[in-house]
Amino acid sequence: MSLIAGRKTPKERLTAPDISIVIPTYNERSNIAPLVDAVSAALGDIPWEMIVVDDDSPDQTFSEVSNLARQEPRLRCLRRVGRRGLASAVIEGALVANGAVIAVMDADFQHDERILRPMFEKMMATDADIVVGTRYAEGGGIGEWDATRARMSDFATRMACMLVGNQTTDPMSGFFMVRREIFASEIYDLSQQGYKILLDIISSSHVPLKIEEVPYVFRTRQAGESKISIMVLAEFLFLIIEKLTHGLIPPRFALFSIVGGIGLGVHLAVLNSLKLFGFEFLGAQIAAIGVSMVSNFIMNNEFTYRDRRLTGLSFVAGLILFCLVCSFGALANVGVAEIAIKQVDNWSIAGLFGAIMGAVFNFSAATSLVWRRPRKRIFAPAK
Ligand code: GDD
Numbered sequence: 355m356s357l358i359a360g361r362k363t364p365k366e367r368l369t370a371p372d373i374s375i376v377i378p379t380y381n382e383r384s385n386i387a388p389l390v391d392a393v394s395a396a397l398g399d400i401p402w403e404m405i406v407v408d409d410d411s412p413d414q415t416f417s418e419v420s421n422l423a424r425q426e427p428r429l430r431c432l433r434r435v436g437r438r439g440l441a442s443a444v445i446e447g448a449l450v451a452n453g454a455v456i457a458v459m460d461a462d463f464q465h466d467e468r469i470l471r472p473m474f475e476k477m478m479a480t481d482a483d484i485v486v487g488t489r490y491a492e493g494g495g496i497g498e499w500d501a502t503r504a505r506m507s508d509f510a511t512r513m514a515c516m517l518v519g520n521q522t523t524d525p526m527s528g529f530f531m532v533r534r535e536i537f538a539s540e541i542y543d544l545s546q547q548g549y550k551i552l553l554d555i556i557s558s559s560h561v562p563l564k565i566e567e568v569p570y571v572f573r574t575r576q577a578g579e580s581k582i583s584i585m586v587l588a589e590f591l592f593l594i595i596e597k598l599t600h601g602l603i604p605p606r607f608a609l610f611s612i613v614g615g616i617g618l619g620v621h622l623a624v625l626n627s628l629k630l631f632g633f634e635f636l637g638a639q640i641a642a643i644g645v646s647m648v649s650n651f652i653m654n655n656e657f658t659y660r661d662r663r664l665t666g667l668s669f670v671a672g673l674i675l676f677c678l679v680c681s682f683g684a685l686a687n688v689g690v691a692e693i694a695i696k697q698v699d700n701w702s703i704a705g706l707f708g709a710i711m712g713a714v715f716n717f718s719a720a721t722s723l724v725w726r727r728p729r730k731r732i733f734a735p736a737k
Pocket residue numbers: 377378379380381382407408409438439440443459460461462464507526527528529549550579580581582
């Protein structure tokens with residue numbers, strides 16, 4: 355169906371929206387046009403706007419949105435360059451929204467847009483702050499998931515309930531509506547990391563929230579691929595850490611430290627293996643340092659800085675820079691430990707201070723030097 359069909363008169367188009375639908379996208383080009391039609395059909399006479407937040411998708415979802423927006427002015431595109439992330443995309447989309455209510459929905463038709471209207475009506479009728487589209491209440495369902503994915507989701511839901519109690523049956527849902535003032539009041543507290551924006555909104559609230567639900571059955575993806583991975587699960591664990599420590603531990607630093615811990619294990623394993631083969635201590639220690647630096651670099655590249663992952667020549671350059679950074683980190687470690695030992699006269703405490711200093715130094719240097727913001731991506735001229 356064409357977007358032109360069912361178009362409003364210019365006057366109607368000027369109506370302020372009641373609902374702003376925020377859609378985060380990454381490579382969803384072919385889902386956009388049908389999605390706009392489906393949402394338009396589902397909402398009928400409720401005034402809406404749709405804000406697609408696209409992270410400079412290689413398939414140029416952003417240009418598809420801009421093209422369609424010329425015929426459908428309720429549609430807008432926010433193209434973010436050099437950025438990745440579902441939560442931050444949703445937050446930035448919501449910040450440019452004009453509706454009294456913000457709806458968050460995926461672009462791939464897994465969220466049933468036909469419940470947008472019942473969700474909105476329920477919010478108005480019950481005066482709720484949030485309405486969650488839930489898969490886990492009577493009438494809802496997870497659709498065609500394999501057992502592993504179902505177990506993962508079940509586990510994550512239980513963890514999430516530890517954080518927010520039983521305020522909703524589906525705290526991991528990516529499909530919900532929230533009143534704009536509730537969202538705005540939490541803007542400085544939201545984590546901006548990972549996938550779990552609803553969980554973040556609920557757990558960051560300073561006041562008790564009134565939460566209602568509308569059930570739906572999770573559908574299979576219409577086109578394109580899922581971006582969920584083991585990493586999404588890890589990010590979720592770190593959101594929980596961040597919330598439980600009240601923001602003291604940023605998720606990226608937590609990941610970086612865990613990689614460092616694994617690196618220590620690698621180091622000791624290499625050291626001991628070489629000992630078995632009859633190597634001298636110094637040679638074995640140097641080899642262990644080399645291996646653990648390389649393995650730390652690879653793990654950080656895959657996980658900690660996945661959104662800025664280095665490949666090809668930049669991978670090699672990054673590895674060399676990372677080894678340099680770590681050597682300075684070791685110096686910082688020794689320097690601080692040396693000062694600390696004079697103050698506390700306790701090897702373990704002094705050693706710990708040194709290690710923390712080294713980790714903080716390595717982390718800041720790695721973030722600003724090795725995995726800097728990505729550079730310009732070259733596209734073929736957009737149509
Ligand atoms: N802007 C932006 N940036 N959008 C992204 C990014 C990103 O880095 N990563 C994913 N998206 C968009 C996708 O294009 C899609 O519209 C939506 O976010 C969800 O991504 P999927 O890759 O389809 O995720 P999923 O289907 O595995 O997960 C969904 O279901 C979960 C429930 O099991 C999401 O809705 C989750 O929030 C939800 O918890």
